[in-house]
Amino acid sequence: MTRGRLGGTGEQSPGRLGGTAEPTQESAATSFRPRLVPRMAPSRPARVAVRLGSIVAAFMAAAVFLTLAGRSAATVFGAMWSGSFGTAFGQAELILASIPLMFTSLAVAVAFRMQLWNIGGEGQFYFGAFGATAVAYAVPEWPAPLLLPAMAAGGMAGGAAWALVPGALRAYMSTNEIVPTLLLNYVAILWVDYLVHTTWRDPASLGFPLGRPFSPGAQLPQLGDTAVHAGALIAVGAAAAVAVVLGRSVWGYRIKVIGANPRTAAYAGFSIPGNIVAVMLLSGALAGLGGMVEVSGVVHRIQADISPGFGYTGIIVATLARFSPAAIIPVALLFGALTVGGLELQTAGIPSDVVLMLQGLILLFALAGELLVGHRIVWRTGGGPSGAEGGSGERELTPAGARLR
């Protein structure tokens, strides 16, 4: 699957994209059926409209389920709104909930720039927390201006290390990156679990799997008198940095070419394996930085279950944001609001699983909507199989795409 994606950009079957505009002479029975015709250049307003529309549609679908379950959709959505955007406390909470998502989704976006799926954000997040904590415990007496950057470096190194193995396997052995990144998640989670039960266990934790509290220098400061910590700024800064690196730098250009067409990249002399490793390291470092920010800014210690699946939700966020660093920030805030609104539901006696359902529905509708961004539906009389089928003259297919022998 992955190799296909990295491999087959140049191939276009004449059958699928063929463009003989005239109707084929039909001896067979004809039937009306819808066909999807690729749009060659989807317009920007269309994209935005489809994406916003899919979020609205997801809420409407959720409303149907809630009504069927005998709940008032208005009440549930109202409670979610007031629990998140509605109050200053809720707003701070939703920002806090969105910060780790920004890091994990940036990690996914960086890898996807090269058509790589890093599903290991969760594990890299944990390993980042582990790396940062190791620094915090090693030199607790350092002042914050020294210790925090050192922890950030430790977190990024941890996350990068955790992405290195799948990245190197992909680069040099052509293995798929999805399964190794995914499976290493469990290893990382269990590793942190082990540490908080043993070496790093807080003697005062009354048997809970908590690490010792961080020294004051190891804690990210609050922003003013809000509950939001400086990690928000780091997240926005990371998004900006990723946007510049991917969109403006020579290296970003190289990995874009490798992702879009590895044969062109080889032709231009770009090193493909080296850049796969580099991209996976950067991706892992971003998720790892998220782990550092979480332990240093929110929990102020390491503990089991520091992430309720930020790595996985980050994949949804990045996908919805179309892997754009700028779009990741608002989408992460939306998902932060869903999480916080879900907690509010729980206090009102409504299962917070509504939120999971909403997240899933939003993704589902957004993915379905993608089809409409890239295609339009055409109703016409049934065409023949294989080569006889044609586009409707959307464009002249370049002969290079339909080379015949």
Add this chain to the structure above:
Amino acid sequence: MSRPSGQAGSDSTEPAAELTGIVKRFPGVVACDGAGLRLEAGEVHALLGENGAGKTTLMSVLAGIYRPDGGRVEVAGRPVDFKSPKGALEAGIGMVHQHFRLVGPLSVAENVLLGSRGAVRMSRSGVEKRVAELADSYSLRVKPDAKVWQLSVGEQQRVEILKALFRRAKVLILDEPTAVLTPQEAEHLFAILRQMAGEGRSVVFISHKLDEVTAVADCITVLRAGRTVATLAVGDATTRELARLMVGREVSGRLEREERAPGPERLAVRSLSAEGDLGTPALREVTLSARAGEILGIAGVAGNGQRELTEVIAGIRPASSGTVAIAGTDVSGASPAQRLKAGLAYVPEDRLGMGLVGDMDCVDNLMLKRLGDPGLRRGPLIDRRAAEAGAGRLVESFGVKTPSLRSPVRLMSGGNVQKLLLARELSSNPEVLIVSQPTAGLDVGATQAIRKLLLEQRDGGVAVLVVGEDLDELLALCDRIAVMYEGRVIGVLGAHEADRERVGMMMAGSTAGAT
């Protein structure tokens, strides 16, 4: 050509299959333009033609893979309209493609069974026994329980033939079957084909190798530019005659090409050998030399090492031995970037698959090889304004038509894609320019523009290497033509001594024309 077919039922006179006036268009290309073929029962029928003559397309129509835009298909005297390859299979037509349609992890027997009727009812051992029997009776040596990915290419081809026999195909189409075989394997295959014809089956053998065709076929149909130009019995045809029919005779408008004395050697290829994608030798001891101010043509039927030659020179494919020097610099083993620096420009055959990124725009594509250019960078970042300005200048001076600099290049026409690619490659002021299939798939206007550009480069003192299958084009453009056959340069002809027949004979492996 179109003898009236006999009445249904009297199978002694009626052909096994007949295609008449087949037209098949693809976007921008007419693959078949009134092609036909009459296939008798019990004959081996060779379908001969240059690359792009429409051989594969015509046979794909018979095999139900394409539906023709015009023309008639009859099988055993009955008109048919295949909706899919399945329909053709049921009518007894099997095709062995150039690229096999096999499932690697499955066994030989499983591959043979795949998709055939009654598959559910048969036991594994039953199928393996049938397959073994079939294999035995045609001496198609292959083990039914072997996994396909472990088989050699020749063995995989036997599995494909077994597949067709298992489905009781009465017509077997083989698309360039010998391209992947050793001479011994090819001999063996010919014996099997003769045996099948002896049993009353019909075999269509697609090829462009004259010696093979005369060795195995009873009857030969020659296609040129999508049309059937002749059908003759093998005894009536001389190799020379076939070569002439295959490449045609018309000499299309010659370009203005002044004779000029070439300068010093710019590209030196010495004893270059390399392997192809399958690990088999693709280049054998090739020695070539191109001088400043000359166009050296590389002629040959596709698959005789031309692509590998250009890729090795460009540094994309490793050489197993031999040296390459560009403008006096030895670049054997150097990276593509170092070769670029030494003065090499390369326009590959697969423009959107290798030369350009279809989803990226003109600006980004024109930047591909200029990343080291300080005028284009601000530290590690790209100076986008400079890149856009540079792209705008190139697009204008090369007359590339595009809706905007920022629209994806895959939306551009083939001619404009090629102009864009040449614009980028020439913007580095190369010493050596390699162009593969410079005008394949382009319309007349774009073709002329590209040819003119190549001649301008030659007159400007660039050593130009043109790889092409269009003989007319090579004859019109080139100062010298080197002909490749089976990975070797079997001869180099000067412009005054090269003509279609001579080059055509050499392309088919005959050294008679070489000097």
